[in-house]
Amino acid sequence: MEWYREIEGVLSDLPPTSKRPPSSSSSSSPQNSVVHLAQVRPQDAGSYLCRANNSHSVDQVVIQLVVYVPLHVQVSPPTQIVDVGRSTSLRCLVSGSPIHSLVWLKDGVPLAELENGPSSSPRFEVGPREVLKLVRVQPDDAGMYQCLASNDFTTGQDSSQIRLGSVLPELVYRFSEQTIQPGPSVSLKCTAVGNPPPQFTWTLDGFALPESERFLVGQYVTIHDHVISHVNITQARDEDGGLYACQARNAMGIALHTARLNIYGPPFVRPVPPIKGVAGKNLQIQCPISGYPIESISWER
Structure with missing residues (x-):
């Protein structure tokens, strides 16, 4: 032989x-x-x-x-901070052989199965040399990205974390205008996203909310980094009506939403604190009026 x-x-x-x-x-x-x-x-x-x-x-x-060599996977860079709207890329370096398949995942889910994955969005591009490119990063793109290589006998994987840089506040939920009778409790809610997480302030007709134990303002952050703020008004009265505003602010900017809360009742004008203006600048003053319906409003000086 x-x-x-x-x-x-x-x-x-x-x-x-x-x-x-x-x-x-x-x-x-x-x-x-x-x-x-x-x-x-x-x-x-x-x-x-x-x-x-x-x-x-x-x-x-x-x-x-056929000689199988244990697969070793390394994704680089291991972590990075990317501003929304910018593009970035990840590289999957694989040693060992043979390599039968190589799959990219986000938070454990193959990219092709995500709603915003390659099958429905051009923002994810898998190029040669196992490079994953993210085009115009969006808030939902933050997370853990895994590269999984496999053959018939062994698998190898590694991951990289993409975190968001500074992001302008964005309101993803806003309370709507309501018209109610006096008596029941009312809850107004706004939800915002942004980085750093925004802080909320609430106003009524452009001024701070009334100092009353019937007004309760709360704010918390969900596991998905959504900041939720609410104003709860117990036993709403006709003088509680007016133009309510929620304002989300962080170091990048401001997001604002306003809507009226109409409560049936006679006209009621809340006291107005002194207002400061700057010469040469525009100034807008909101009349702090409640009651509903209002037939007319007049100004005098």
């Missing part, structure tokens, strides 16, 4: 030390029936030819050796 290895299309005889008879074989077993490869290496992969002959004939078989 003879063993050969094909290297670049040329058959080369294997060294004698790599051939041996089976340990369980008898003295009549064919010599060189087994090839022994000590500490298999990736470069040992390829085609091996076993040829047997006797006085009658010659026969041979080609054996393909």
Whole structure:
């Protein structure tokens, strides 16, 4: 029996030390029936030819050796801060072989299965050399990105975190105008996102809310970094009506929403504190009036 290895299309005889008879074989077993490869290496992969002959004939078989090397995955950079609207990229470096598949995931979900993944949005681009590019990053793009490489016997993975840089406040929920009778309790709510997380302030007709135990202002942050603020008014009275405003502010800017709360009742004008104006600048003064309906408002000086 003879063993050969094909290297670049040329058959080369294997060294004698790599051939041996089976340990369980008898003295009549064919010599060189087994090839022994000590500490298999990736470069040992390829085609091996076993040829047997006797006085009658010659026969041979080609054996393909595939060497699996444990996969090791590294995603770079491991973490980065990206401003909304900017683009960035991640690179997945894989060592080991063979690599049968390579998949990108976000927070454990394949990108192709996300609502804003490659199947529905051009903002995710998987390029050559296992590079994932995020075009015009949006708030929902923050999270953990995983690169998963696999073959029939082993898998490897690594992850990278993308955090958002500074983001202008954005109101994702706003209370609407209401018209009610006096008596029931009322809740007004606004929800905002932004980075740093915005802080809310509430006003009524442009002034601070009345100092009353019937007014309760609260704010909290959800696990999704949504900042929720509310004003709860217990046993609403006709003088509680007016133009309510929620304002979300962070270091990047302001988001503002206003809507009226109309409460049936006679007209009522709240006291107005002194107002300061700057010469040469525009000034707008809101009349702090409640009651509903209001037929007319007049100003005098």
